């Protein structure tokens with residue numbers, strides 16, 4: 215259902231149908247427009263949830279970019295895309311902005327199908343420079359003078375792929391424009407050497423060491439003597455010698471900045487100068503404030519990075535019914551408990567400490583928590599290195615972001631058979647973030663890797679045992695669990711080591727075997743109840759392990775019942791269902807009728823998880839329907 219557009223009074227914005235309309239506005243009008251846009255963003259996100267602080271931080275930048283450049287002919291690429299709300303509002307989506315992140319409404323990220331102004335689809339970070347470079351090259355071949363502009367945050371700049379893009383861009387020397395939107399924040403405060411370099415916080419000690427070194431080197435030539443004289447003037451002038459510009463100039467970019475990202479006049483002037491004069495790649499360093507213009511978000515940009523509905527006047531989240539504890543929380547609590555008992559356990563996060571539930575762990579064990587920035591590939595190989603020295607790393611990353619690190623999982627962890635635990639959060643559909651963030655491919659891309667043990671808990675209690683089991687396992691092990699609340703089950707006092715490759719029979723039955731995995735186990739039990747009412751007796755097995763499968767248990771019950779329905783919150787292709795089909799075929803159980811339920815072979819859109827489970831026919835009524843159909847098939 216498409217929500218009806220909701221209008222908020224915005225007299226100036228009402229006159230804007232496309233970016234062409236803002237190009238003739240005065241500075242004063244542009245500033246007023248920024249205020250109206252901010253109000254709409256705050257009101258809409260307060261109702262729908264979304265990425266508030268990132269979008270509030272770039273309102274002026276968005277207006278300046280669309281004023282100066284000839285969009286959509288010039289291509290604007292928003293890295294991650296979570297900050298693109300102002301862009302959406304002024305590129306023809308003001309009327310439907312109220313449907314932001316709603317089922318069948320507009321996406322929270324740039325989408326080709328939504329607008330010709332969305333020049334590249336994003337969601338996962340740090341792709342903008344590579345994409346903009348590709349577009350720049352293509353324009354060059356077509357003899358077009360249009361430009362590509364990548365807008366990338368300081369957090370996203372920490373990923374390797376961003377530097378791979380810079381590296382090639384510097385070499386190709388084409389007219390690429392990169393805007394570095396520096397708010398000193400990733401989701402949490404940005405981390406790593408790059409972030410200190412950007413904010414020029416070179417410590418006094420480092421400064422002195424480098425200075426001494428340079429003084430020694432520079433004394434050997436006349437040119438050096440001149441530079442040395444300048445450096446000698448004061449510590450301050452020495453400091454200014456080391457600007458973030460040096461880094462980008464080493465990549466053969468012209469560096470401009472830093473400039474105030476909330477001053478539209480300065481922004482426009484700089485962008486116009488670059489547009490009209492620059493040759494070769496240019497990086498414009500823009501300083502912005504995350505959450506700008508809405509006090510609660512300015513004060514707590516991490517909380518307002520991405521959030522659910524909230525009350526505008528207090529900034530407090532709307533009260534929801536007390537739900538079950540989330541899998542993420544249970545993971546975080548269990549990590550603390552495991553770390554208390556075993557000092558070899560360390561946790562690794564790729565810029566998602568709070569999202570993965572590791573905040574308490576970070577407070578209790580600051581030396582054993584490594585936030586490596588947005589660098590999933592590095593996170594995995596870093597863990598492999600630790601493991602070679604007897605440390606027990608647990609790498610906690612969302613399923614969809616693990617996609618970045620498949621080679622590292624294969625080559626650096628599984629091939630050498632290293633004891634690293636992969637904590638795969640957000641497995642299955644995640645809801646409102648949509649297709650870029652759904653974790654529906656991990657069973658498929660992990661299952662074929664030798665040595666890797668893969669578990670998926672039916673509830674939050676089983677998650678604890680699986681995590682314990684994984685950290686005890688002498689080889690690589692993955693535990694995959696979903697976004698959101700658990701099953702509200704009691705949590706036992708003791709953690710249990712599960713037998714590798716052993717599933718559990720939850721329900722005996724005669725007609726049909728329901729084989730769900732992970733978060734589909736309880737829906738399958740519910741379906742079994744429903745089937746009972748229509749006279750069908752279904753057995754239910756919780757396999758616990760996707761790899762190794764409990765072959766004996768599955769085969770004996772499949773054989774007994776003669777019919778099997780597999781159910782997973784994963785793509786149907788290559789996942790758990792495929793594993794079961796391969797097993798039955800390998801064991802010569804050719805006569806068994808099967809049906810595999812999972813996500814179909816297209817990208818599942820955004821929407822509430824329940825709706826998406828229903829659409830993909832992995833909810834209890836759909837399982838019942840599939841079972842009845844299988845029963846009636848000859």
Ligand SMILES: Cc1ncc(C[n+]2csc(CCOP(=O)(O)OP(=O)(O)O)c2C)c(N)n1
Nearest residue numbers: 268337338339367368369370399400401565
């Ligand atoms: C590959 C990948 N890893 C993690 C994320 C989760 N994520 C989304 S935004 C974000 C922080 C980005 O920081 P920055 O680029 O500085 O943008 P800001 O939110 O500060 O505007 C992170 C870690 C992601 N989208 N993609």
Ligand SMILES: CC(=O)[C@@H](O)[C@H](O)COP(=O)(O)O
Nearest residue numbers: 294296337520569644647697
């Ligand atoms: C934009 C992005 O990638 C993250 O901010 C993501 O939206 C977080 O998702 P969760 O809400 O599931 O933590």
Ligand SMILES: [Mg+2]
Nearest residue numbers: 367368369399
């Ligand atoms: Mg940032």
